[in-house]
Amino acid sequence: MAGNARRWKIAVPLVSLALIGSWVHLSYNTNVLGDDELCGGLVSARAAEAAFSRTGRVSGDGGPGTRAGEASFDCWLDNTSALPGSPDLEMHLYTTRDRGDEAFTGGGPGQAAITYFSGPASGGVEKDHKAWVWLPPACLDGESMRVNxxxxxxxxxxxxxxxxxxAVDAANRLMDHLECDADRLKAPLSIDATPVERDADPGRLCGVPGFSLPAASTGRARKIREVAPGARVPLWTCFVALEQAPDDSGDGRRDRGSGFATYSVVQDPVVIDGIKRSKGYAEESPIDGRPVTGFDPTHIVATCAGKETYFAMEIGTQQLRSWEKPGAPRDAELFRSFVEKAGPSFGCTDISGAAR
Incomplete structure (x- = not known):
């Protein structure tokens, strides 16, 4: 009996310490004892925990609002942890209204390094620090909107x-808040690896058969580098840059950052709809005598076998420098070459109106 009493005297404090430890862990390292929803109900605490990808308590500040009569969303999330060596982390969730092709107009390797997804939800992931999703057309009262x-x-x-x-969960909650009549978005179950820079096949740039740069544009470049997805996808972009010879004094190395050009093709209907709603988009052809629509001669929408397809080219500094050389083709010629060669890769077999 005395032995049992001693064991109880030892066990009770240990159990109490374990309970206290569990309570401290749940209170300071998880949201089990906290709020299930944050930022006025537009952010799921569970989804936020999964995005932070570490143990910690998530809190939020901000929520839905109205900006110039339009629904908006702005929220800051904090992830704090009592575990040693765990710094506080911060995440920003917000909406943006912008030109429908905004994601494809920045140019450079950063644009090409985005991994896109399309289908039940359309959006992109930038490395391991940012993601966004476009709202469906039924939820828009103006220009394209993204939840970031x-x-x-x-x-x-x-x-x-x-x-x-x-981002998808927040978009769905915003859609409920807006009471728009659209199917709920579904987040992708996997995200492809971030495209990395690689040596390009000069006769098959960006993986497009027959696509190349004219010799008058490449100058003394030893080789061409590119950042491109591994396969044809509805949201596609490719960055092309020239590597100069070691004894080349100049321009190529200094202008390497923006490269030669960044090319994009979009066949995602959600993004196409946002493009056509954008300010500056015109049904009148930006290319004289050609049956296309768009913003300008290098940002167009063509109809390819009944499917609306957006083609774009962002000029890099290396391309601008090439114009100093005699016989170097201008942007219109380079863009036409891209459209002619890339079109068939995206099922566009009759795009003469955009390419002639």
């Missing part, structure tokens, strides 16, 4: 799939 989720802290990294899922 970005990790703002330099320390740590977000889970790519979780980040996309957080």
């Amino acid at each position: 989720a970005g990790l703002m802290s330099r320390e740590g990294s977000a889970d790519r799939v979780g980040l996309a899922a957080l």
